[in-house]
Amino acid sequence: MTDLPRPEAVLFDIGNVLITWQPEARYDELVGRDRREAMFAAVDLHGMNERFDRGENFRDVVHETAEAYPEFRDEILMWHDRWLDLARPPIDRSVRLLRALRAKGVPVFALSNFGIDSFALSESRDTFLKDFDRRYISGHMGVTKPDPRIYEMVEADCGIAPEYLLFTDDKPDNIATAQARGWQTHLFTRPEGWAERLVQAGLLTRDEAA
Incomplete structure (x- = not known):
């Protein structure tokens, strides 16, 4: 991981990354x-x-x-x-990682396939979904992952070069499209692995990622 640039923003999928x-x-x-x-x-x-x-x-x-x-x-x-x-329960350690990144001043975005009204319902209970700096929710964008268009829309909106974006998602197809665009990626299986990836990227210390 040391040959990769330090990410300028971190993107979280939501389903099976932040919420079961x-x-x-x-x-x-x-x-x-x-x-x-x-x-x-x-x-x-x-x-x-x-x-x-x-x-x-x-x-x-x-x-x-x-x-x-x-x-x-x-x-x-x-x-x-x-x-x-x-849509439950929250994945507590992933939520802690989201908040730890924000506490360090790292821009944190959501990139999720989620409906407009279903997201509003989840947000009403899982209030950490309000914590993102930017939220790219497919229902509002009219396109879902892994269509390359949604990744293009993210890049155009945030203005960050692909190689400085670090994205985690639990679906290999969604990760593959991000990789094809030059994003840094992590296939999410457990929050422990994601925590380690954030440490390797130089974004959190091990204590902060605990």
Whole structure:
């Protein structure tokens, strides 16, 4: 890592980096595993989610999908009505790293596939989502990762050269597009690894990253 320039800004994905996003596991708790498996086999719920991640209305998309699959109507509506039960819990150490970077004066941005209304709901509870210097939320931008356009939009808005951006995300495709644009990257698997990467980049000391 020593041959890389010191990053001028750090970008966090949100789902599975700052907030746990495992809707299958949450549905297992809410309706039971058998019912969840049947529903996810019949309905492309992640595809539904991507529609409002691209800017479509959260409630309208979920209700449209629920009406198209009446046998799972009540369960599908939970995606909207019980959003805060699905998008949880926060990943505490990642939140601490976000705050440690800000305390050091390092610009910290969000770059996340997230709907307009679903993000507002999460932000109302997980108030650390207000802590970013800039927030690049796909629903507001009309494009989702890993489309190169969203990365281009980030670069144009922040004015920082790609090689001075350090980005973490849990999805290899999203990381690959960032790498192709010359960004520094870290594939997030656990907050411990991300903490070490921030230390290696010279942004935090080990004590600050603890």
